[in-house]
Amino acid sequence: MPLWLEVVVRTLASALALFVFTRLLGKRQISQLSFFEYVTGITIGSITAYLSVDVDNHWSLGLISMGVWFLVSLGIEYLQIKSVKARNWIDSKSTVLIKGGKILEENLKKEKLTNDELLEQLRKKSIFQAAQVEFAVIEPDGEINALLKKEYQPITPSSLGIKVAPEQETQTVIIDGNIMDEPLATSGYSRQWLHTELEKLGVSLDNVNIAQVDSFGQLYVDLYDDMIQVPQPQERATLYAQLKKCEADLELFALSTDETEAKQMYGECSAKLIGVINQMKPLLTQ
Incomplete structure (x- = not known):
């Protein structure tokens, strides 16, 4: 076998073996590396590189070495799962x-971090004052997580005592100009509905790059032609405006009638509708 062809075969075989071992070790190898996993990744990668070009040694020796490192890494991961002490x-x-x-x-010195590095990591999380941080830790993978003090945390519906309905997953119903029937059906809509919505926006299907339907049934469209401005969905804003109009009409009816019973009825309906509007406002105005 020519030398160049042997190198090609060794490289392909090494890449395949490395891919198989990495898949077997799991996604954690590429997302949250521990110290040992970091060393393992470097070592197996180095062995793979030498296996590709070191034609003086038999290829099976490299595969055996990779296999040993794979088994050691697999054993360490199993030990981490079973033992808290070993994991720590x-x-x-x-x-x-x-x-x-x-x-x-x-603790900063213990982790070999400088103040500049700490402040840099905080800025990446949109925190520009260390004094605003209640609690910050560096995780085993090197990531720094921080909890803001109560007065600096963003206001949420929960902090205001407002209950909101769970939001369903947004479904992508068009990709590259092709309708995705399964996500469309999951959203509870048909192709006819989708074509009608596209007609309302004044766009054709073949010009749609991506289209998504949110939990409120609003269609968001991204077109290939970036010069065309697509109007934003207004269903929620329209519904909110209609509810406010109904409430104003009820108040007007209560003021314009002279009958005591009708005035009371309109007033009660108006008060109930105001309660509904206040509950729905976080959903309709976000």
């Missing part, structure tokens, strides 16, 4: 860096 020793524990707005310098 291999992955290490989270370290508190900020507590009550105070930077813990000793």
Whole structure:
């Protein structure tokens, strides 16, 4: 076999073996690396590279070495799952860096971090003042997570005591100008409805790059032709305006009638509708 062809075969075989081993080790190998997994990845990658071009040694030796590293890594992962002590020793524990707005310098030195690096990581999370942080830790994978003090946290419906309905998954109903029937059916709509909505927007199907339907039945469209401005869905805003109009009409009816019973009825209906509007406002105006 020519030398160049042997290198090609070795490279393809090494790449295939590396892909298989990585798949067997799981997604954690590429998402949250521990210290050992980091070393394992470098070592197996180096072995794969040498296996591709080192034609003086038999290819099976490289595969055996890769297999041993794979089994060791698999055993370490199994040990981490079964033992908390082993997991803490291999992955290490989270370290508190900020507590009550105070930077813990000793823990910062322990993790080999500078103040500039800490502030940089906080800025990546849109936190520009360390004093606003109630609690910050560095995770075993090196990620820094921070909890803002109560007064600096964003306002949510829960903090206001407002209950909101669960939002369903947004369904992508058109991709590359092709209608996706399964997501469309999951949303509870048909092709006829979709064509009608596209006609309302004044766009053709073949010009649609992506179209999605949210949990409120609103259709969002991205076109290939970026020069065309597609109007934003107004269903929720329209519904909110109609509810406000109905409430205003009820108040007007209550003021314009002289009958006591009718005035009371219109007033009660208006009060109930105001309650409904207040409950629906977070959903209809977001």
